[in-house]
Amino acid sequence: MLRVDDVTTRYGAVVALRGVSVDVAEGELVAVVGPNGAGKTTLLNTIAGLLKPAVGRVVLGGVDVTGAEPATLVRAGFALVPEHRRIFRDLTVAENLALAGITVGTAERRRRLDEARQRFEVLARKWDTAAGYLSGGEAQQLAVARALMSRPRVLALDEPTLGLAPVMIDVVFEVLADLHAQGHTILVVEQNARRALALADRGYVLRTGRVTASDTGAALGARDDLFGAFIGDGDVSVAPPS
Numbered sequence: 461m462l463r464v465d466d467v468t469t470r471y472g473a474v475v476a477l478r479g480v481s482v483d484v485a486e487g488e489l490v491a492v493v494g495p496n497g498a499g500k501t502t503l504l505n506t507i508a509g510l511l512k513p514a515v516g517r518v519v520l521g522g523v524d525v526t527g528a529e530p531a532t533l534v535r536a537g538f539a540l541v542p543e544h545r546r547i548f549r550d551l552t553v554a555e556n557l558a559l560a561g562i563t564v565g566t567a568e569r570r571r572r573l574d575e576a577r578q579r580f581e582v583l584a585r586k587w588d589t590a591a592g593y594l595s596g597g598e599a600q601q602l603a604v605a606r607a608l609m610s611r612p613r614v615l616a617l618d619e620p621t622l623g624l625a626p627v628m629i630d631v632v633f634e635v636l637a638d639l640h641a642q643g644h645t646i647l648v649v650e651q652n653a654r655r656a657l658a659l660a661d662r663g664y665v666l667r668t669g670r671v672t673a674s675d676t677g678a679a680l681g682a683r684d685d686l687f688g689a690f691i692g693d694g695d696v697s698v699a700p701p702s
């Protein structure tokens with residue numbers, strides 16, 4: 461469904477991704493894990509058309525979308541839940557979602573809004589509340605619901621649990637598990653590596669812009685050599701502890 465093929469992305473002289481290849485099959489949940497600065501956000505932004513790769517290709521549903529504009533990517537079926545969520549704090553939950561459904565007709569938009577209400581019970585309760593009043597976990601659910609308004613073929617999430625309270629981290633992982641069980645195709649990048657890998661069909665470890673390991677989520681999660689005692693149990697270490 462989504463193929464990132466040998467992609468190199470630079471910020472001027474800084475090479476943030478070097479020859480990275482990642483595949484996501486239809487219905488799969490794939491996790492990309494790695495420490496700060498590994499290139500996880502750069503990878504998603506490259507797929508989303510926010511950054512142009514210097515080398516390599518991005519193929520979505522068999523169509524080469526390398527370097528396409530973000531709006532083209534959305535039309536092609538890619539939706540990104542960005543880091544820090546970027547919801548409109550002054551608009552209500554309903555308005556944030558309606559805005560995301562602006563490109564479809566009124567009846568279809570209403571159907572999608574109803575679906576979001578049913579799927580995210582917490583959003584239904586706060587439907588007319590300004591998004592700025594939501595907790596971090598609620599805002600993250602709104603960001604996911606907003607991404608689903610475009611009926612994406614691939615849903616990508618950038619660090620969805622970043623900065624959340626432990627109980628909300630559980631909620632976000634439950635949402636991901638539910639979406640996966642319903643057949644959504646999901647690419648998630650996370651620093652919360654063990655949790656993300658436990659959920660994932662397959663995973664990739666990214667370090668300083670390169671894929672250094674890839675396997676089933678369960679197999680990567682069981683590799684203690686990937687996890688550094690100094691950084692924390694969830695994080696993939698930059699260097700082995702000495």
Ligand code: ATP
Pocket residue numbers: 471474475476494495496497498499500501502503651
């Ligand atoms: P984090 O979890 O901290 O967001 P990440 O794995 O998402 O890390 P990226 O944000 O993709 O990593 O950064 C990858 C590399 O590119 C880092 O070395 C970072 O310093 C560099 N980088 C990121 N954004 C820019 C930029 N706008 N200009 C120059 N270098 C950048």
